[in-house]
Amino acid sequence: xxxxxxxxxxxxxxxxVLLLVVIALIIAASGGVRVKYGEWHFMMTxxxxxxxxxxxxxxxxxxxxxxxxxxxxxxxxxxxxVRSTPFRAAAATWxxxxxxxxxxxxxAIFVIGYAPDAKxxxxxxxxxxxxxxxxxxxxxxxxxVAIGGYSYDPAAGPEYQQNIVFFPALPVTMRVVALLxxxxxxxxxxxxxxxxxxxxxxxxxxxxxxxxxxxxxxxxRTALWLLAAFPFAYFLGAIYxxxxxxxGAAGAFYHLERRQWVRAGxxxxxxxxxxxxxxxxxxxxxxxxxSPWLPRRIVRADxxxxxxxxxxxxxxxxxxxxxxxAMPGVGMLLFSAFIWHLTGAPFAWAQGHAAWGRHYTGLAxxxxxxxxxxxxxxxxGYMSQVPLDFLNAIGVLFVLGTVWPVxxxxxxxxGVFILLSLLPALAEGGLLSSGRLxxxxxxxFIWFAGAVPVRHRAGWIASFAxxxxxxxxxxxxxxxxx
Numbered sequence: 001x002x003x004x005x006x007x008x009x010x011x012x013x014x015x016x017v018l019l020l021v022v023i024a025l026i027i028a029a030s031g032g033v034r035v036k037y038g039e040w041h042f043m044m045t046x047x048x049x050x051x052x053x054x055x056x057x058x059x060x061x062x063x064x065x066x067x068x069x070x071x072x073x074x075x076x077x078x079x080x081x082v083r084s085t086p087f088r089a090a091a092a093t094w095x096x097x098x099x100x101x102x103x104x105x106x107x108a109i110f111v112i113g114y115a116p117d118a119k120x121x122x123x124x125x126x127x128x129x130x131x132x133x134x135x136x137x138x139x140x141x142x143x144x145v146a147i148g149g150y151s152y153d154p155a156a157g158p159e160y161q162q163n164i165v166f167f168p169a170l171p172v173t174m175r176v177v178a179l180l181x182x183x184x185x186x187x188x189x190x191x192x193x194x195x196x197x198x199x200x201x202x203x204x205x206x207x208x209x210x211x212x213x214x215x216x217x218x219x220x221r222t223a224l225w226l227l228a229a230f231p232f233a234y235f236l237g238a239i240y241x242x243x244x245x246x247x248g249a250a251g252a253f254y255h256l257e258r259r260q261w262v263r264a265g266x267x268x269x270x271x272x273x274x275x276x277x278x279x280x281x282x283x284x285x286x287x288x289x290x291s292p293w294l295p296r297r298i299v300r301a302d303x304x305x306x307x308x309x310x311x312x313x314x315x316x317x318x319x320x321x322x323x324x325x326a327m328p329g330v331g332m333l334l335f336s337a338f339i340w341h342l343t344g345a346p347f348a349w350a351q352g353h354a355a356w357g358r359h360y361t362g363l364a365x366x367x368x369x370x371x372x373x374x375x376x377x378x379x380x381g382y383m384s385q386v387p388l389d390f391l392n393a394i395g396v397l398f399v400l401g402t403v404w405p406v407x408x409x410x411x412x413x414x415g416v417f418i419l420l421s422l423l424p425a426l427a428e429g430g431l432l433s434s435g436r437l438x439x440x441x442x443x444x445f446i447w448f449a450g451a452v453p454v455r456h457r458a459g460w461i462a463s464f465a466x467x468x469x470x471x472x473x474x475x476x477x478x479x480x481x482x
Contacts (some may be wrong), residue, residue, distance in 0.1 A: 002064055006073060010065035013057050013311060014074045020054040020398050025046075025307060026180045032319075060466055079353035085217065090204035093224040097465075098197060098237045105133055105234075105476030118478035131186060138166075138477060139239035145171035146178065152343045158354050164339055165352040170195065170241050171275040172180050192239035200236045203442075204228070211446045213257075214410060224399070231467035232395050232435035245274045246440040249281060249417070256288050259317065265324035272331020276350065277425060279332035282325055284417040289321035291413065295406035309428035339450065343405045358429040365429050388481050391471065392431040396422060396439045402444040414443035435481065 024047035031045065044050075058070060081087055109129055125135050135143070145163050152164055174192045181187035183240050204224050211220035227233065235242040251267035268285060271278040287294075340346035370393065374382045383390045399418060405414030425437055438444075452460055474481045 001193075007065055010061050010067075010072070011059040011077070013065075014070050014077070015192060017054045017058050017061070019076060020050045021182060022058070024050040026053070031182055035286065038197045046264070048419065052133050053162075072214055084204045085232070086208045086212075089221050089224055090201055092136075093151060093204055093221075093228045094197075094201050094224075097228040098200070098235070100311060101231070101234050101237055101468065101472050102133065102460045104472050107470060108129065108473035108477050109133075112473060112477050114477050115479045123446055124190075126186065131189060133228050134189055134239050134434075136238065136259075136478065137480075139192065140169050141166050142192065142239055146174040146188055146192070150338075150342060152464065153346070154343065154465055155415050158351075161355040162352050163358070165341065167241065167276060167277065167278070167335055167349075168338075169244055169270055170239075175319075189239070191345060192238075196239055199247045203236075203247040203250050207442045207446070208424060210254055210442070211449065214446065215450045218454075219449045222452070222461075223442075225447040225461050226449055229461050229464035229468060230395075230439050231391070231464060231471050232439040233464075234472040235436040235439055238475075240436065241274050241337055242436055242440050246442065247276065248274060248278075249440065250442055252281065252285060252301055252324075252327075253288065253413070253417075256285055257320065261320040261324045265327045268324055268327035269331045271327035272402045273335060274331075276353070277421065279329045280420040280424065281328040281417070283371060283414040283420055285325035285328070286322060287416055288411070288413040289440045290409070293318070294412075353429075356429075357432060360428045361430065363427050364422065366426055388479075389431055391481065392435040395435040396426070396431065398440050399438040399444045405449045406443045409447050409450065417441070418443060 020070045027050070028047040029043060032056065033443070061070060070141075074274055106129065114123065123135065126132050132329055145166055145168070150164055152162055153160065170192070173195050174188060177191035178184075178188040179182050180190055193350055204227075207227060208220050208224055211223040215223065228236070236246065237243075248267045248271035252264050252271060255261075255264035255267065264285075268281060334345040335349070339349050345351070370382070370389075377385060400422065403418050408420060421435055421441055422434070425432075426434060448456075471481055
């Protein structure tokens with residue numbers, strides 16, 4: 001006989017009680033949280049108030065929902081989640097790749113050494129190279145925003161780099177976690193690493209769930225390994241936004257397909273607050289929202305059975321679906337409103353990217369420049385003289401090559417997601433940062449896992465991993481790869 005079903009609010013109360021207890025324990029160990037912003041002060045240095053709230057919520061829950069006591073429901077629910085196939089598949093992939101990449105980066109510092117032009121003031125924040133390891137490149141910008149907030153100098157020229165171009169999802173989350181850890185510089189570095197790795201783990205769970213809709217269990221696991229071993233997947237453990245973007249995008253797709261509007265909207269909003277191009281997720285999500293009203297051969301070309309099956313959706317269901325799909329744009333507009341208040345120009349964050357070398361040149365220039373270079377110097381000359389450009393190009397070509405089969409196998413929304421995540425950035429900045437942009441395009445890896453023969457899977461994963469080790473070595477020794 002199955003246990004009585006708990007109301008949704010009671011399940012949420014159980015997890016809220018657990019969260020409050022965990023935060024109270026962290027505050028007890030770290031000394032608490034102290035925040036001052038202008039005239040606004042926030043302080044939480046004692047765990048007892050949180051424990052009192054947890055006790056009150058637990059009491060109300062126990063009085064009005066007696067079907068399953070909290071001490072039975074919560075451990076069993078956590079146990080079921082940990083033993084579930086998606087969790088175990090994600091855990092195996094996470095454990096099998098993330099520590100190895102950190103080890104490669106750490107050893108590269110001593111075996112290869114830092115680049116001659118490395119900015120040692122940025123690299124030597126701590127005495128320990130282990131603590132210094134996550135502090136690379138843009139991680140310093142995110143740490144700066146998390147610690148000191150946003151700043152803007154209106155007198156600075158367009159070539160002056162300012163932190164308003166970095167969206168708030170990662171630094172705000174880092175700040176909350178770091179304050180719980182005590183608020184030191186080391187706490188912020190640790191918080192950034194924990195947030196990135198935690199988001200990547202959650203993203204792996206969602207990608208597995210999406211893959212399982214189209215693949216068998218072995219192929220779904222392979223999709224996770226291909227994603228985690230991809231040559232530019234080292235960003236998914238760095239203090240960068242890639243992990244949060246991947247988590248939000250996969251979560252939004254997963255819940256929108258199941259008509260879970262609130263959850264889909266939440267993850268979509270996270271994407272809009274994570275990266276400058278996050279608002280473009282509105283388009284594939286909107287396609288997914290209206291897909292029941294589109295011709296099946298357009299939405300999903302190889303779905304023969306679905307093409308013959310009638311689709312019964314109420315006309316009103318498109319309204320919450322489109323509202324959820326609009327959330328990435330809402331997130332971008334919320335940040336733009338803040339930047340407007342700070343600078344007087346709502347899209348100053350977009351204009352600020354010029355200081356990083358992003359100028360619109362178009363896709364034709366990107367292609368013709370590489371074609372002429374290869375025509376004059378040969379492919380080996382291109383690889384030897386501009387190897388970093390070549391490495392980024394390989395990642396981009398791999399993902400772009402999957403667009404058509406992804407569209408046929410997974411659906412139009414997934415193919416559009418890949419195109420909109422890459423083409424605008426390529427048109428504006430060339431191959432700048434293109435490798436890490438390609439690392440989060442999970443539909444490519446889902447399709448590839450189903451397309452690669454079983455006997456070739458290990459070889460592809462090993463090849464991906466070997467290239468990721470090379471790229472991670474360059475990244476952690478301050479050699480520009482993006």
